[in-house]
Amino acid sequence: MRDALLQCAFSQGGTVIASSILTAPARAFSRTPFDIIDFSEGTMRRIAIIGSGQAGLLTAHALLKAGYQVTLYSDRTPEQWLHESKPTGSATRFDLSLQFEYELGLKSWENDAPWGDGTHMTLCPVPGNRMLTLAGRLRRPFLAIDLRMQSHAWMHELTERGGNVVIESVTVDRLEQIAAENDLTVVATGKSDLTQLFERDPVRSVYDKPQRHLAMVCVKGPVMGFDGIPMLPIKHNVIGPVGEGFWIPYFHKDVGQSWNLVFEARPGGPMDRFGGLKDGESVLEVAKQVVKEFVPWDYKWLKDAELSDKHGWQVGRVTPTVRKPVGRLPSGRLVTPVGDTAMALDPIAGQGANNGNKMVRNLVECIIAHGDRAFDAEWMTTTFEKFYARHGHMTYTFNNMLLEAPTAATKDFLFAQYGSDARFDNNSGAQLLANAFVENANDPALLTPYLQDRRKMHQFIEKTTGRPWLRAVASGAMSVALEEFRQWRGLEPRHPLVHEYKVAA
Numbered sequence: 001m002r003d004a005l006l007q008c009a010f011s012q013g014g015t016v017i018a019s020s021i022l023t024a025p026a027r028a029f030s031r032t033p034f035d036i037i038d039f040s041e042g043t044m045r046r047i048a049i050i051g052s053g054q055a056g057l058l059t060a061h062a063l064l065k066a067g068y069q070v071t072l073y074s075d076r077t078p079e080q081w082l083h084e085s086k087p088t089g090s091a092t093r094f095d096l097s098l099q100f101e102y103e104l105g106l107k108s109w110e111n112d113a114p115w116g117d118g119t120h121m122t123l124c125p126v127p128g129n130r131m132l133t134l135a136g137r138l139r140r141p142f143l144a145i146d147l148r149m150q151s152h153a154w155m156h157e158l159t160e161r162g163g164n165v166v167i168e169s170v171t172v173d174r175l176e177q178i179a180a181e182n183d184l185t186v187v188a189t190g191k192s193d194l195t196q197l198f199e200r201d202p203v204r205s206v207y208d209k210p211q212r213h214l215a216m217v218c219v220k221g222p223v224m225g226f227d228g229i230p231m232l233p234i235k236h237n238v239i240g241p242v243g244e245g246f247w248i249p250y251f252h253k254d255v256g257q258s259w260n261l262v263f264e265a266r267p268g269g270p271m272d273r274f275g276g277l278k279d280g281e282s283v284l285e286v287a288k289q290v291v292k293e294f295v296p297w298d299y300k301w302l303k304d305a306e307l308s309d310k311h312g313w314q315v316g317r318v319t320p321t322v323r324k325p326v327g328r329l330p331s332g333r334l335v336t337p338v339g340d341t342a343m344a345l346d347p348i349a350g351q352g353a354n355n356g357n358k359m360v361r362n363l364v365e366c367i368i369a370h371g372d373r374a375f376d377a378e379w380m381t382t383t384f385e386k387f388y389a390r391h392g393h394m395t396y397t398f399n400n401m402l403l404e405a406p407t408a409a410t411k412d413f414l415f416a417q418y419g420s421d422a423r424f425d426n427n428s429g430a431q432l433l434a435n436a437f438v439e440n441a442n443d444p445a446l447l448t449p450y451l452q453d454r455r456k457m458h459q460f461i462e463k464t465t466g467r468p469w470l471r472a473v474a475s476g477a478m479s480v481a482l483e484e485f486r487q488w489r490g491l492e493p494r495h496p497l498v499h500e501y502k503v504a505a
């Protein structure tokens with residue numbers, strides 16, 4: 001499977017990735033997400049990486065592959081990752097991100113993990129009112145791998161391949177020494193204290209506080225799929241004033257194929273019940289209550305779920321933040337950030353790890369291209385700006401859009417896609433629109449500009465559906481209105497899949 005994917009993605013170079021992403025739904029898009037990295041161009045310079053999460057380990061592996069002397073500093077051993085840590089996030093990764101991991105030959109459990117096909121979204125303006133659904137397929141599937149198992153394996157692989165791994169919780173004083181001994185020091189410590197070395201970018205960072213209160217829990221028991229839904233989806237429930245719930249097919253370190261549930265509660269809202277919980281059992285208990293109350297159509301599927309492991313949960317919050325890419329140590333030496341240290345995103349669009357992968361790839365490309373020259377502040381800034389222009393800006397924008405009320409363009413889009421059901425034989429305009437929305441999680445630069453601009457969105461709808469935009473939007477809106485009327489009369493809505501799902505369940 002992996003070989004076939006790789007061959008397909010790389011056989012004709014990077015442009016193939018771009019041109020194949022949305023051939024059917026959006027021929028208008030033609031951009032090259034990445035340059036090809038020539039790993040043979042690397043030199044023997046010394047590079048230190050602090051942090052053994054997704055971003056730090058990918059940076060280390062990529063630079064090692066390119067011939068650099070790499071030292072990775074981790075505050076925990078591989079065994080501590082596996083047995084004593086919580087997962088940093090669900091880390092669902094889409095094709096562009098996965099391709100980079102395959103390019104590095106990293107273990108990704110692709111033969112055992114559940115490959116997800118797309119997203120099934122139910123949108124409720126108020127609890128109990130299922131206004132519409134969207135069911136879209138990705139062109140290539142996603143994977144969500146337990147990050148604890150991943151860091152454990154990737155750290156061992158790094159050592160086996162000749163990288164140097166040091167177990168140490170790095171302080172600013174130690175960072176001084178490390179920076180003095182290396183040509184470049186990359187900080188990939190997630191949202192740890194070292195993040196403070198990098199100034200918040202006040203222009204780009206649009207929030208000064210978290211927009212959701214989060215909970216995540218790994219569960220086993222629910223079947224891998226939903227009756228009547230013809231794919232393995234991320235189940236995405238949007239409950240207007242309450243928040244969002246995501247059920248993600250997941251490959252867990254102990255129980256294998258299972259689920260990762262993420263709750264995004266609006267602060268102070270009726271789902272905001274997870275704060276202060278101290279163990280996974282309590283999180284799961286509240287999760288079941290919340291699903292029963294606000295997402296009752298999924299309750300039967302979830303009600304017998306059990307915790308996958310005692311560390312498999314989290315409660316927290318993220319203030320979406322973009323930081324400046326130059327960190328100046330007290331001595332004046334410079335360090336640069338990658339991953340969550342550079343950009344922290346709310347998990348609402350499943351972008352943090354994907355964004356990190358793209359950032360790492362850009363960083364490595366720029367390190368190699370820089371040859372023997374000094375990694376100075378100008379290089380760090382130019383490197384990050386290149387990434388931000390290619391990926392970061394649209395990712396941050398798309399992610400934040402999902403935290404806000406839908407734009408007028410998004411509302412038109414949601415009506416125009418109404419009728420999507422993700423069936424293989426559905427080639428309707430509505431289905432192509434739904435697919436484009438889901439594909440935007442893989443590359444947010446594809447659809448985000450249209451979601452921001454109503455005129456552009458109308459052109460996009462016409463191009464994709466081959467119908468006048470007004471007809472596409474009006475016919476979706478009419479169908480939605482009919483189902484609203486049914487619900488007003490106390491009947492079940494007959495959205496695509498929902499009716500069958502209820503019957504089958």
Ligand SMILES: Cc1cc2nc3c(=O)[nH]c(=O)nc-3n(C[C@H](O)[C@H](O)[C@H](O)COP(=O)(O)OP(=O)(O)OC[C@H]3O[C@@H](n4cnc5c(N)ncnc54)[C@H](O)[C@@H]3O)c2cc1C
Nearest residue numbers: 051053054055075089090091092170190339340352353354
């Ligand atoms: C609930 C939730 C769900 C999510 N779902 C998704 C999703 O579906 N898709 C997606 O793309 N993203 C998702 N994310 C975001 C994603 O998990 C993160 O963006 C990603 O894991 C960050 O990786 P990182 O390597 O930058 O940081 P981290 O994973 O935080 O890794 C940094 C590591 O550095 C080490 N470290 C810290 N301080 C030090 C120190 N001083 N010295 C040495 N080592 C240190 C620690 O071991 C730490 O784990 C989600 C996040 C959350 C909270």
